[in-house]
Amino acid sequence: MIDAELYRVFYTVAASGNISTAAGQLFVSQPAVSKSIKKLENLTGCTLFVRSSRGVKPTTEGQILFEFVKNGFEHLENGERVLKKIRNKEQGLIKVGISNTLCRYYFMPHLEAFHRRYPGIRMTIVNRTSTETLKLLEQGLIDFGVISIPQERSGFTYRELLTIRDVFVTGKEYPEIESPVALQSLSRYPLMMLEKDNVTRAYIDAYLRENQVVLQPEIEISSMDLLIEFARIGLGVALVIRNFVEEELSQGVLKEIPVHPALPSRKIGIVMPKNLQLSIAAATFIDTLSN
Template sequence: MEQNLSLYKIFYTVAKTGNISHAAKELYISQPAISKSISKLEDNLKVTLFIRNSRGVHLTEEGQLLYEHVKQAFDSITIGEESIKKITSLGIGQIRIGVSTTLCKYILLPYLKEFVEAYPHIKITIHCQSTFHTIKMLENNQIDIGLIGKPSNEKNITFHPVMEIEDIFVATKQYLKNLELREEHSSESIDDLVQVKGEPYPLKEAEIFKKANLMLLDEENITRVYINEYFNTHQIETNQILEINTMELLIEFAKIGLGVACVIKEFVLEDLISDRITEIPLSTPIGKRAVGFAYSRSTYLSPSMRSFIDYFKINQIASEE
């Protein structure tokens, strides 16, 4: 078939123009070369494709049948070329993004709003799932880019940090007071714990984690892995754990006084300021971690992807200034 492609191009041009000399001019080859190619194609197919006369050539019945199929093929190629030109000139394209529900709400959506306004012709597809699944989809080329917490192994991933986030433990003051009363401690001491910042309270901290209803993201979430490592490193004992699969529910459950929740500080600043929840001081704060856009090193960076990455970098520089 590959050897016949040039023959079909010549056949198509001759059939379209109805004249060998016109086809030769359009293809920038000699008339004898045109005639030789037509003869070769006829020999390959073992049919006569053209009838020659003084005014030019016209298709035989077999030639007309072949022309209809060849014309459809070349029309499809032309449409493909025009589509590519349109994509290039107008910036039309598609980007598949993987992101957790939490990062989508608090980080991706504000960024996407401005990007879509700047590039309205680019189609955006959002796949919401855990960071673990997002990384797997990147590896399997099922998405183009992901917004994730910085992975421990960046061997096959290019990572562009967006911001740092800090994990903290929060609860309502009433819940902490009730917890203290249940353990037959004074409510005054727990007030000191939740109101004073920067003071070490290792004993009370240990009691809170051991006795409280501790609300954490489930094991499918990379944040849970990070918190489990913190507990193991500092030998923190926990007994009552309620697993929840979204950060939004963790925050809401904490606000209604259901327990102590591990949340991302940057996402609950308004609730902390309004005193709906309070941060529990830790003797050893949990280290901050980076969140950013990641894509496979083997991924082809389409014009749409390059626009997305460049737009992010430009806006990040502007925000830092």
Template structure:
């Protein structure tokens, strides 16, 4: 049994300072309280730890051995306390974020740049994953928060905060120029070679559900892993790409691609910041979210 840890604290400071008076001053207790604690520790160990010296006290052989271990423990504690203070002051720490290529590129990246400039001692670790995987990481406690796109299964354990609208579009190149500026029915998509995202991304899930609601059944010509690659395939006239508008914006503005127009608008979706209702945020993660929320408020006020 270690016994009363307070005795070891008194022992540590007395040994380090070589003085009962110094230990009492350091610990803000009386000299008799220091002497009583040392005597109690010596009784519990059955050995003398100090002997009187011309000025103060000095360790016995047994005291020196004990001090070599106790000092390591208390110095580690002091270092730990200092590290915690540094974390509270945002001088060091880590933030773990989950984000897809889309949410990282078209929402999160400017905030990470600002945060890194203001707090260079904080390490930011991004788990690059689609929305379903990001939610799994959040529920498992492996990330502090995530940035995802709707639709997704929120659940009572997840808090979702919408931060930006996004819009899904169909884009095409010169091979399909006859469709430019035409008002199309969604059923027309059944006849066209489509380029879709593969897998269970929120974008693919959303478009599949939306077209099914409108009795449109499509069989994509290509299923790709990234929206950037969908744009590249569309630029090479391999089909009509289904992407979030941001990915195709540059190609559309330059005239290399155009957006198909439909007589029924595809409803907009949202980027959302998701946090766990079960796990508290760390100081660094909280500060990054504060920066993001402040910017969102300024954007809303400007608009």
């Protein structure tokens, strides 16, 4: 194989039709270019240029070669340009797996801020449950996931983002409750929770089981969105993530029912494959998430 740099010299000379000019563009001396061209001619066994006192002109063979070399270097130049953009965070693609709830109540503002700051970086968001998100991660179909952290599994690294707490809330029609009530006593109310396949739900169920408490929800639904809405209109007591109803609580639209023992806090965070270099775009995003 012929030294690719010789092709670059050839490319420059053919494009400018002038060895001296090409030398300038290549930041080398004119004899260096002359020698390179001659060397290329020897290696290919073809005369590539007709020299005259007014410059050089490619021969038929030179013209044919030029077409190929031109295309070749255009690809290389494009690659260089794209890589530069990626490095400068002007281009990229991030694929992130995240549950619907987290996406809506936690992720959205970060997403918006990031997009505003790095408009060239596109994002694909895959809304799945945490378990499925881990599967996608294993298959390399997403860059990272945002999930409830206690999903410890080997082969992944985790990074905490936020501590969340689950609470029971009611609409304002319900009476205010000041002092914590026993968990079991909540069975008097119509209870509303996420569906069983949800990690949040699983976490709560496990906790209740530990404390020998049995609570049977009357309404199970897949979206926390609707759960909050239902509580608001007074359908019953909903188990939701406190962080995501701060506003409603402070406005008094929703009221927290303190329980005893208090539900333990848990964490949400980023999960990504161990031993895998993140793309620049993904790493940048995670950085902005973390601060």
